[in-house]
Amino acid sequence: xxxxxxxxTLATVGAGLLFFVAGLVGLLRLxxxxxxxxxxAKADNVGLALIVVGLLPQAAxxxxxxxxxxxxxxxxxxxxxxxxxxxxxxxxxxxxxxx
Amino acid sequence: xxxVLDGALALLVLLAAxxxxxxxxxxxxxxxxxxxxxxxxxxWVRLGAxxxxxxxxxxxxxxxxxxxxxxxxxxxAGAEAxxxxxxxxxxxxxxxxxxxxxxxxxxGLPEPAPSLAEAVATHLPPTGLGNPITxxxxxxxxxxxxxxTVVLLLALIGVWxxxxxxxxxxxxxxxxxxxxxxxxxxxxxxxxxxxxxxIYMFWAGADVPGGAFQGGAVLAAMGLLVIAAGIRPPPRLQxxxxxxxxxAGPFAFLGVGVAGWFVAGAFLDYPAGIEKPxxxxxxxxxxxxxxxxLALLVLxxxxxxxx
Numbered sequence: 001x002x003x004x005x006x007x008x009t010l011a012t013v014g015a016g017l018l019f020f021v022a023g024l025v026g027l028l029r030l031x032x033x034x035x036x037x038x039x040x041a042k043a044d045n046v047g048l049a050l051i052v053v054g055l056l057p058q059a060a061x062x063x064x065x066x067x068x069x070x071x072x073x074x075x076x077x078x079x080x081x082x083x084x085x086x087x088x089x090x091x092x093x094x095x096x097x098x099x
Numbered sequence: 100x101x102x103v104l105d106g107a108l109a110l111l112v113l114l115a116a117x118x119x120x121x122x123x124x125x126x127x128x129x130x131x132x133x134x135x136x137x138x139x140x141x142x143w144v145r146l147g148a149x150x151x152x153x154x155x156x157x158x159x160x161x162x163x164x165x166x167x168x169x170x171x172x173x174x175x176a177g178a179e180a181x182x183x184x185x186x187x188x189x190x191x192x193x194x195x196x197x198x199x200x201x202x203x204x205x206x207g208l209p210e211p212a213p214s215l216a217e218a219v220a221t222h223l224p225p226t227g228l229g230n231p232i233t234x235x236x237x238x239x240x241x242x243x244x245x246x247x248t249v250v251l252l253l254a255l256i257g258v259w260x261x262x263x264x265x266x267x268x269x270x271x272x273x274x275x276x277x278x279x280x281x282x283x284x285x286x287x288x289x290x291x292x293x294x295x296x297x298i299y300m301f302w303a304g305a306d307v308p309g310g311a312f313q314g315g316a317v318l319a320a321m322g323l324l325v326i327a328a329g330i331r332p333p334p335r336l337q338x339x340x341x342x343x344x345x346x347a348g349p350f351a352f353l354g355v356g357v358a359g360w361f362v363a364g365a366f367l368d369y370p371a372g373i374e375k376p377x378x379x380x381x382x383x384x385x386x387x388x389x390x391x392x393l394a395l396l397v398l399x400x401x402x403x404x405x406x
Contacts (some may be wrong), residue, residue, distance in 0.1 A: 077288060084281035092277075 005057045012054030019047030033090040041083040048075055105145060112138045125174070129167045136160025149308035150232040153300070157316035162393050165323070169274075169399065227375035229306030236310065237378050241367045245356065248349040248385055251392045255345070259336075262400035269401035271333040274326055286328035293321035301386045305375075311382045315389030322394045333398055341391065348388025352381055 026039025052072040059065035115135035122128035136159045143152035219231050219239065228234045236244050262269065276282060301314030325331050334341050355377060356367040363370045369377050 074289070074292065078285065081281045081285035085279055088277075088279055088281070 009054045009058055012050050016047040016050030016054060019043045019050065023047065033094070034087060037083055037087055037090065041079065044079060045076060048072060108138065108142055108145065112142055125171045126168075129164065129171050132167065133160050133164035136164060150230075150304075150310060150313070153308065153313040154310075154316070157313050157320075158393070161320060162316055162397060165397050169397065225371075225374065226369070226378065227305075228378065230304060230308065230310075232308070233304050233310050233382075237382060238369065238374075241352070241356070244385070245349065245352045245367070248352060248388060251389065252345060252349055255392050255395055258396055259400055262402065265404055266401045268336045270403040271336065271395075271398045272402040273329070273333050274323065274398070276327045276329070278329060282328045283330065286324045286330055290321045290325050293317055293324070297321065297390070301382060304382075305379070311386040312389055315386045316393055318386070318390035319393035319397070322390065323397055326394075326398070334395075336401055344387055344391045345395075346388070348385035348392075351384035355381055 020043065023040045023043025026043065027036050030036045030039055049072065052068050055068055056065050059068060112135065115131050115138050118131035119128050119135055122131060137156060140152040140156035140160065143149070143155055216231070219234060222239070223229075223231055223234045226234055226238050228238070259267070297314045297317035299314075300309040300317060301311050302309075304310035304314065326333050336342075355369075359368040359370070360366050
C-alpha cells in the first residue's frame, strides 16, 4: 500500500516537474513577451497543482494536507494576478512601441 | 541522493550570486539577487534553521529586493561608472580571502563543535518559551535585539535625511503602480490573509519557527501591497500615531530593560514569574515597529513639501 502511495507521489511530482520544464522551454524559446507569459503561467500553475496533489498523500496529518492546499491556493492567486499585471505592462509597451 | 540535491542547491546559490555580481545591467542583477535570497533561504532550511530561512526570504530577498528594485528604477540609466578591472580583481581577491578564512574556521572546528545549545536548552523552560531561537533573541541575547531595533530606526532616519530640506517630513511618494484591476483584486484578497499570516508568524514564534522579524516583514509587505494598489495613500509622516508606532519597539524594549534593573536586578532581566507576558508584550511592540519601519524604508524619503 505504501509502495503504491510512493509511486503515486513520484509519478505526479515528476509530471509536475515536467510541466515546469515545459514552461521554462517556453520562456526561452517563444518569440514574444505575451506568449512567454502564457506558457509560464499555464505550465507553472498545472505543475504546482500536480506537485501539491502528489505531496498530499505524504502529509503527516489532515491539517498539514490542508496547509499544502492553502499554499497552492495562495500561489494560484498571486501568480494569476502577477501574470495579469505583467501582461498589462507588456501590452502597454507593445502599444507604445507601435505608435 | 541528499548529496545530489544539496550539491544542486549550492550550485544554484553560486550561479545566482555570480549573475547578481557579474550582470552588466542593474535590473537583471537585482532580480538575480532576489533569486539568490530565495535559494539561500532553501539552503538555510537544509541546514536545519527554518527561522533564519524565513528571515532571509522575507527581509533579505523580499524587502531588500524591493528597495533595490525601486532604486534601480529611480536611478538614471547608464549614469553609473562601471567598475574598473583593477577594482573587480581586488573585490574578487578580497571575497576569496574572506571565503577561505570562513571555510577554514568552519571545517577546522573540533569535533564536537563548541556550542551553547545545551545551556540554552537548560535555561529555556523558566522563560515559558518553546522556541530556542526566540529565547536567544528576546531573553539570552536581548541586548543584541534591542540594538537591532535601534539600528533599524536609525536606518529609517538615514533614508529620510536623503530628502531635500524643504521636503523634510513631507509627503511620501506612493509606489507608482499604474491603476490595475488585477493588482486591486490581489491586494483586497491577499492583504487580510497576509495580516493573519504575519500575526500568526509572530505569535507562533514563541514555540515553533517564526518570530517578530519574520511576522513584521510579512505585515510590512501587506501594507505596501495595499499602498501599491492605491487602496490607501502612503502614510503621512507628521502623523503622531505613525511616529509612536515607530518608536514603540525600541523604547518598549529599552523601558523593559531599565525596569529590569529595579525589579529583577539586572538590565534586561525579566522578573521571575511573569517572564512570558513581558516577553509577549515586548515582541508585540517590536513586531509593530519592524513592520512600520520596513514599509517606510521601502517607501523611501519624502518627495514633496508637507501639505
